[in-house]
Amino acid sequence: xxTIASDNRGLRLAVRYAVLILIAVIFIFPLIFMVMSSFKPDxxxxxxxxxxxxxxxxxxxxxxxxxxxxxxxxxxxxxxxxVLVTGVTVILSLLICSAAAFAFVFVDWRGRELxxxxxxxxxxxxxxxxxxxxxxxASKLPWxxxxxxTFGWLNSYQVQIVPFIAxxxxxxxxxQYFKDLPGELIxxxxxxxxxxxxxxxxxxxxxxxxxxxxxxxxxxLVMYNQYLWPLMVVQQEGYRPVMVGLQYFFQLNRAxxxxxxxxSLITVPVLAFYLxxxxxxxxxxASTGVKG
Amino acid sequence: MASKFTRSNRVGWLMxxxxxxxxxVFVVLPFIFAIGLSFTNxxxxxxxxxxxxxxxxxxxxxxxxxxxxxPERDAAGAVLRDADGAPKYPTLRSVTRNNPDFPQFAxxxxxxxFQLGEHPTYVLARDVVFMxxxxxxxxxxxxxxxxxxxxxxxxALLINQRLKGINLFRAIYFMPVVVSIVVVSLLWRFIxxxxxxxxxxxxxxxxxxxLPRIDWLGEPSTALGAxxxxxxxxxxxxHMVIWLSGLQTISPTLYEAAAIEGSSKWQVxxxxxxPGLRNTAVLILIVITMQAFALFSQIDVMTGGGPLDSTQTIVFQAVERGYGxxxxxxxxxxxxxxxxxxxxxxxxxxYLTREKQ
Numbered sequence: 264x265x266t267i268a269s270d271n272r273g274l275r276l277a278v279r280y281a282v283l284i285l286i287a288v289i290f291i292f293p294l295i296f297m298v299m300s301s302f303k304p305d306x307x308x309x310x311x312x313x314x315x316x317x318x319x320x321x322x323x324x325x326x327x328x329x330x331x332x333x334x335x336x337x338x339x340x341x342x343x344x345x346v347l348v349t350g351v352t353v354i355l356s357l358l359i360c361s362a363a364a365f366a367f368v369f370v371d372w373r374g375r376e377l378x379x380x381x382x383x384x385x386x387x388x389x390x391x392x393x394x395x396x397x398x399x400x401a402s403k404l405p406w407x408x409x410x411x412x413t414f415g416w417l418n419s420y421q422v423q424i425v426p427f428i429a430x431x432x433x434x435x436x437x438x439q440y441f442k443d444l445p446g447e448l449i450x451x452x453x454x455x456x457x458x459x460x461x462x463x464x465x466x467x468x469x470x471x472x473x474x475x476x477x478x479x480x481x482x483x484l485v486m487y488n489q490y491l492w493p494l495m496v497v498q499q500e501g502y503r504p505v506m507v508g509l510q511y512f513f514q515l516n517r518a519x520x521x522x523x524x525x526x527s528l529i530t531v532p533v534l535a536f537y538l539x540x541x542x543x544x545x546x547x548x549a550s551t552g553v554k555g
Numbered sequence: 556m557a558s559k560f561t562r563s564n565r566v567g568w569l570m571x572x573x574x575x576x577x578x579x580v581f582v583v584l585p586f587i588f589a590i591g592l593s594f595t596n597x598x599x600x601x602x603x604x605x606x607x608x609x610x611x612x613x614x615x616x617x618x619x620x621x622x623x624x625x626p627e628r629d630a631a632g633a634v635l636r637d638a639d640g641a642p643k644y645p646t647l648r649s650v651t652r653n654n655p656d657f658p659q660f661a662x663x664x665x666x667x668x669f670q671l672g673e674h675p676t677y678v679l680a681r682d683v684v685f686m687x688x689x690x691x692x693x694x695x696x697x698x699x700x701x702x703x704x705x706x707x708x709x710x711a712l713l714i715n716q717r718l719k720g721i722n723l724f725r726a727i728y729f730m731p732v733v734v735s736i737v738v739v740s741l742l743w744r745f746i747x748x749x750x751x752x753x754x755x756x757x758x759x760x761x762x763x764x765x766l767p768r769i770d771w772l773g774e775p776s777t778a779l780g781a782x783x784x785x786x787x788x789x790x791x792x793x794h795m796v797i798w799l800s801g802l803q804t805i806s807p808t809l810y811e812a813a814a815i816e817g818s819s820k821w822q823v824x825x826x827x828x829x830p831g832l833r834n835t836a837v838l839i840l841i842v843i844t845m846q847a848f849a850l851f852s853q854i855d856v857m858t859g860g861g862p863l864d865s866t867q868t869i870v871f872q873a874v875e876r877g878y879g880x881x882x883x884x885x886x887x888x889x890x891x892x893x894x895x896x897x898x899x900x901x902x903x904x905x906y907l908t909r910e911k912q
Binding site: 287400 | 567
């Protein structure tokens with residue numbers, strides 16, 4: 264009897280794992296196909312799609328596609344642009360949104376409730392519904408740069424950065440987190456004579472690690488994967504980020520091996536980063552759902 | 556905790572000011588602009604001054620008319636018939652072009668037609684492509700919202716088991732969320748390819764070559780479905796994680812109580828799990844709906860709205876006009892229409908899913 268029961272349990276466990284693995288295959292096969300194809304010459308890549316060879320590093324394997332991709336388009340420049348825009352936006356966003364949330368939670372000031380309500384109300388406005396008028400506004404805004412005062416932000420870094428620094432979701436996440444911190448701690452620091460700047464830097468921010476990670480990861484995903492906005496505001500190659508560069512790259516030629524190499528180049532580092540910080544990534548998405 | 560130590564108008568505005576200003580300029584202002592510009596003929600660059608045009612943009616986009624054609628008659632009033640005896644109808648063009656009897660149909664084109672009674676009825680639209688875009692977007696939302704939410708819940712329940720290595724599976728299911736939708740769309744172009752696509756090869760292998768090869772993105776009947784399937788594949792992990800965090804807020808004591816009562820698996824789900832997920836369900840439905848209405852990147856990379864406008868969407872039309880044709884007012888009008896749709900639907904969803912006291 265005992266053996267039959269345990270066999271039964273073993274079988275059920277096997278079925279469970281079989282289901283889990285089958286679903287995992289569905290989610291992962293295009294990514295494996297992408298990476299494996301990036302090592303293959305075009306003809307072999309196409310032939311391999313008829314068999315499991317599509318997912319295996321077999322045949323004429325080389326890094327030629329990567330070398331050719333760099334020759335074909337300024338891939339390094341695109342990656343640099345994306346990393347710059349993403350990095351600067353994430354850092355400024357963390358600073359400005361955390362400061363705002365600090366003011367909303369810990370400081371008493373006139374207009375606090377009204378401004379916070381207005382900011383949270385913007386959560387129901389999808390970016391896609393303001394993109395077109397924003398394009399008009401961006402084409403007219405002034406900028407004080409190295410060449411003095413100029414008008415029009417099209418084809419620049421700032422047009423990709425400044426509109427995305429402050430957003431309702433990031434401020435919301437910080438506000439939620441700060442509300443759970445003990446308010447007495449902040450008041451005590453004030454009573455003892457700490458300036459507001461010191462309270463922000465020395466008391467609150469050292470406790471904000473988890474929410475900083477969450478906000479940074481969400482902003483990183485949004486910024487690195489930007490497509491619609493840079494498509495409209497960046498025509499010059501010099502400021503083009505990776506996702507728009509990709510579309511351009513694709514129209515330029517149908518060398519599939521090179522396209523797969525480019526896709527792998529801009530995706531695999533993000534995937535590696537994700538797998539390394541997997542728990543933090545998933546926790547950050549989960550926190551967007553709390554008390555929403 | 557209002558005290559003299561925490562009160563400071565200056566510090567409050569100083570710290571919240573930058574964020575408030577940025578949101579005012581880059582979210583609130585364009586939102587107000589969208590509404591204002593939709594009543595003008597503003598272009599991105601134009602030598603002519605902008606003019607107020609009233610509701611013309613809305614009429615141009617949303618104007619529709621229904622027309623039942625009467626057969627042509629001779630001087631005596633008898634119906635004219637062609638060689639096969641079928642009644643002869645005037646052409647649509649004779650009605651919609653310079654016909655003083657039907658000023659309301661001027662400039663319209665056929666959207667679709669049907670025959671209820673004796674004579675054919677035509678539904679005309681001033682902008683047929685935009686009408687198709689609205690219909691396609693609604694189809695996308697109506698399919699994606701329940702299917703994606705349901706699959707995500709299934710995955711969350713699957714992942715919520717205590718099994719060795721379950722975190723690895725969770726990490727894999729979530730992986731496509733991290734990958735740009737643009738990259739995903741390009742990869743899936745390869746999967747859906749008509750000649751050497753992976754999907755066709757797989758179906759051919761499974762059916763021993765019996766199934767015909769289909770150009771999934773090239774056929775009007777399959778293109779939107781193909782994009783729907785891919786979109787769900789890419790985003791389902793996101794909502795799986797949100798369901799999962801909802802599942803983990805349900806108190807384990809409830810499950811223990813259900814186990815003591817000897818409840819079946821379905822009963823546990825129906826009476827313990829599902830009621831505990833109520834707020835999560837509302838949130839997920841609203842988030843998916845909002846995301847689905849914004850459908851753009853997949854279309855731009857995979858089909859460009861084709862074939863035969865079968866994958867046109869509202870945002871794709873807004874961008875094609877506002878950016879492609881530099882018609883800011885037309886693009887803004889579409890944006891306003893989109894916002895009104897999204898806002899009304901989320902209100903309806905909130906109403907339907909409200910707590911019944």
